[in-house]
Amino acid sequence: MKLFPVNRIIYPLLLLMTLATLPLNAEEVTACDSLTTPIPADTLRSSSTRWIRQLMDNNFRINDPAIDYPRFPRFLLKVYNWGDRTFNSYDTTYVVGTGKNWKLQGKSYSWLETATMLFPRNSRVDMHSDLYSDVGAHLSFMAVSVGYMWNVNDLLHNPTSRHTFNFDFTCSRFSVNLQTMSSEGGMILTRLGDYNDGHNFRYKFNDVKISTFNIDAYYFFNHYRYSQAAAYSYSKYQLKSAGTPIVGFNFTEQDIRMDFSSLPPTMLQYLPLSTPDYRFHHKDYTILGGYGYNWVLKPRRWLLNAVGMGAVGYKRTYEDATDGRRSMIANNYKFSLSGVYNHRALFAAMVARFNGYLYYNSNFTHFNAYATLSVIVGMRF
Numbered sequence: 001m002k003l004f005p006v007n008r009i010i011y012p013l014l015l016l017m018t019l020a021t022l023p024l025n026a027e028e029v030t031a032c033d034s035l036t037t038p039i040p041a042d043t044l045r046s047s048s049t050r051w052i053r054q055l056m057d058n059n060f061r062i063n064d065p066a067i068d069y070p071r072f073p074r075f076l077l078k079v080y081n082w083g084d085r086t087f088n089s090y091d092t093t094y095v096v097g098t099g100k101n102w103k104l105q106g107k108s109y110s111w112l113e114t115a116t117m118l119f120p121r122n123s124r125v126d127m128h129s130d131l132y133s134d135v136g137a138h139l140s141f142m143a144v145s146v147g148y149m150w151n152v153n154d155l156l157h158n159p160t161s162r163h164t165f166n167f168d169f170t171c172s173r174f175s176v177n178l179q180t181m182s183s184e185g186g187m188i189l190t191r192l193g194d195y196n197d198g199h200n201f202r203y204k205f206n207d208v209k210i211s212t213f214n215i216d217a218y219y220f221f222n223h224y225r226y227s228q229a230a231a232y233s234y235s236k237y238q239l240k241s242a243g244t245p246i247v248g249f250n251f252t253e254q255d256i257r258m259d260f261s262s263l264p265p266t267m268l269q270y271l272p273l274s275t276p277d278y279r280f281h282h283k284d285y286t287i288l289g290g291y292g293y294n295w296v297l298k299p300r301r302w303l304l305n306a307v308g309m310g311a312v313g314y315k316r317t318y319e320d321a322t323d324g325r326r327s328m329i330a331n332n333y334k335f336s337l338s339g340v341y342n343h344r345a346l347f348a349a350m351v352a353r354f355n356g357y358l359y360y361n362s363n364f365t366h367f368n369a370y371a372t373l374s375v376i377v378g379m380r381f
Contacts, residue, residue, distance in 0.1 A: 059381075060101050060141065088171045094225040094240045095172075098380050100345065103140040103234065105378035108133065109149060111164070113183065113210060115256070115368040119193075119272045126191035127205060129183065132162055143169065161185065170233055172223045174248075175216070181370060182211040192263075195270035203267070207259040212370070214355065216334070218248025218288050218309070226294060231305035231338040234347050234378065238303050243293035250288050250311045252332065254357060256280040256368065272364070280359060280366065281321040284330035286313030305338040315359070323361055331358040349376045 054067045062077060069077060090096070113129040130153070138147030162183040169176045185206035195201070220226055222244035230238040260268060261276040268276065290309030297304065315330035317323055333356040340349045356369035 062101075087173050089224065090172055090227065090236070091224040094238065094242055095227040095230065096237050096239060098235060098237060100380035101142050102381045103138075103145075103378055104381070105138045105140070105147075105376055106136075107138060107147075107149070108135045108375045109372065110134075110374075111181075111370055111372040113181075113187075113368070113370045115187075115208075115210075115258075115366070117272075118365040118367075119363070123193050123198075123272045124191055125189075125193065125272065126200075127187045127189045127208070130186045130188070132183075132186075134164075168232075170229045172220070172227065172229075174219045174223075175228055177217075178215045180211075180213050182209075184209045192267055193270040193272045195267050205263075207262050209255070209257045210368070211255040213253045214250070215252075216248060216250050216288065218246050220244045220246060220292070226292065228292065228305075228307075231294060231303060231340060232336075232351065234340065234342075234349065234376075234380075237300070237342065238294045238296050239300060241294060241296045243291060246288070246290045246292055246307070246309060248288040248309075250284070250286045250313075250332065250334075252284040252286075252330075252357065254280060254282060254284075254368075274363075275322065277322075279320065279322050280368075281318040282315050282328075282359070283318075284311075284313060284315050284332060284357070286311035286330050286332055288334070290334070301342050303338075303340040303342070305336075305340075307334075307336045309334040328359075328361075332356060333358075345380045347376075347378055347380070350374070351376070 110133045117125040133152040134149040136149030165180045167178040187205045187208045189203040189205045225242040226244040227236045230236040292307035295304040311332040315328040319325045335354045337352045351374040359366040
């Protein structure tokens with residue numbers, strides 16, 4: 001018969017009795033008392049992660065005084081609040097915040113590229129791309145947004161190689177926008193010199209590659225009363241109509257290749273260009289200037305916006321361009337329209353944008369552009 005090992009009970013009991021007779025230091029008293037008595041937050045050392053749980057519990061209201069930030073996160077909060085006061089302040093009779101940090105958006109995004117070459121004697125070459133469409137969703141917290149867009153064209157017909165990327169930061173004083181777009185194929189010729197007696201036609205033309213890199217930075221002079229974010233970011237409410245002059249800087253790099261040599265001989269003979277393979281490759285450094293205006297319609301749920309800007313500056317073509325390395329005058333254009341409907345935490349918007357780029361030499365004038373249309377529905381929380 002196997003006996004129960006009594007020492008497994010006796011030894012732990014003796015150890016507990018010994019520890020009970022020892023004096024406790026101050027830290028041990030605090031730890032023991034905390035089992036039964038609530039402790040003020042300022043008497044304990046802050047946990048390195050407790051503040052994250054507090055933020056989650058109060059729906060990320062970052063300035064809640066109850067949040068027990070450690071030293072470095074509190075320093076970052078002070079820096080953020082300084083920047084918010086300095087660069088994102090408004091006259092509250094004209095603009096107010098939404099009171100929400102989060103946004104969930106569903107979005108459809110469509111864009112179209114066009115190109116026109118104007119020659120003497122009213123001769124021209126016109127083309128435009130297919131209509132490209134994407135749909136997706138975005139989740140935003142304050143100035144940070146993540147999302148994904150699906151290519152609808154892939155579901156409808158043979159896909160065209162295309163890519164877009166957009167980064168936008170807007171505060172009360174200024175806005176910065178970076179955008180890249182590239183496409184290959186998918187163009188439609190609608191006019192080619194005197195072909196078809198100079199009338200419009202429709203011919204699928206895939207030997208075109210277009211790549212555009214664009215960055216804008218501009219300043220709003222009437223930034224206390226005009227809010228660009230109310231019309232395009234949906235993080236503010238415009239309460240009264242207001243407008244502002246705008247000035248800024250734009251850098252654009254474009255690489256456009258058009259190879260007409262694959263056209264049927266009956267069409268190619270009408271090409272007004274001296275060579276069937278033409279390339280535009282240039283950088284533009286320009287000064288932007290324009291005006292933006294927000295119309296607040298009664299009731300205040302409706303907001304309409306219009307922004308128009310022109311750019312003039314220096315254009316430098318690359319050596320691999322058909323015209324060779326040259327210094328030229330750059331002349332570009334930028335327009336946008338927005339309509340927003342707000343109802344409590346919900347909002348819906350439609351945004352149209354147009355960017356145009358002018359290139360001219362002694363033989364012809366080339367104007368290419370891209371236009372976009374976005375439809376957005378979302379909620380703030």
